[in-house]
Amino acid sequence: MSSLPLPPSVLRPSWIEVDLDAIEHNVAQIRARLDGVRLLVVVKADAYGLGAVQVSRVLEKCGVDCLGVVCLDEALQLRNAGIRLPILNMGAILPQHADRVVKQHLEQVVSDIETAQAISAAALKHNAPASVHLKIDTGMSRYGMPWQEVGERFGPLFQLPHLRWIGAMSHFANSDGLDKSFPLLQLSRFLQARQHLTEKGIQLPIWHICNSGGTCDLPQAHLDMVRVGLMVYGYYPDPEVQKPFDLHPALSLKSVMVAVRELQRGDSVGYGRRYMAKTRERIAVLPIGYADGFDRKLRNVGQVLLHGCLVPIIGGLCMDACFIRIEDVPEARCGDTATLIGRQGDLEISPHDIAAQIGSVSYEVMARLGKRLPRVYLHHGTVCETVNQLCP
């Protein structure tokens, strides 16, 4: 794909390519194993950096059941772009914003009486019942009604008028590790909360707890719906999970070599002079840096792909540039494209590889990819859209 002719709106010689075919393929792979279970795709954080609007348009065509976001702004961005799919806001709202939930036909998680009352009042005002999911804390200690208290505390929320309680959710703390004892404990707590409600004659139709890790490894936890993010974008949450799907990576990060230098022994490279040439060697500059989410910790440990070979990132990363050593790729010339995330020939650099080098997780590597990088969307192998957020 390095030979892809760049559309004129991509002014910057560093950009992201998003393979929408891969997203369609991954959704089909996941759906095929769900056996009637609903699929919510998590598109928070701009669809993990890939572009929430463009990704959601494709997901709408793939027929996923629901989209997941974590704040009202993310939901409204999708509604403003014409997305009609059900959208679940999995994050908290302030009571004064309950109107937005109702007016934009959003689904909202709720775990406290104040929020429930505010949404109920907004629903009455607009004469439109609001769809809500009970959020239950089974072990994240983050959001949600504690699972042991659901039986006694949910009653007053359930009595409020104009609320359609369509589901209940919880979230796994470590579903992607080898040891499944804690996720299984969380699942049993979640099911106990369901049992407590059933005993009180309360039935909530859609129970959901699985993220990517749970969807891979814990089919017994799929329940009525799974919420998948990372796997839809083509990556497993951890090398340790089972790999039941044939996932296609949707993300590539590319940058053009804009300068080449011949160093002499003892020449230093970049801020802080953190790399010294030990001999005569060739280096190149890629115009991408930590302001684009390309982490400074990649200095002297990261690699990029060039002419199908792995070459090292050397010296300190700048805000807008980084250096690679191209001594071992004699054919490399100014104007060649390096792949920082993605595939060249048989080799691939994944967000997980970068995460391992900087002590992070692939989620962070993807979500930090900056707004300054143009996004180029590919569908059926050709460019179907570009997004330049700095000069749209």
Ligand SMILES: Cc1ncc(COP(=O)(O)O)c(C=O)c1O
């Ligand atoms: C509440 C919730 N559900 C589901 C997901 C999806 O997780 P994953 O990307 O591992 O599938 C997330 C992401 O962090 C989340 O916050």
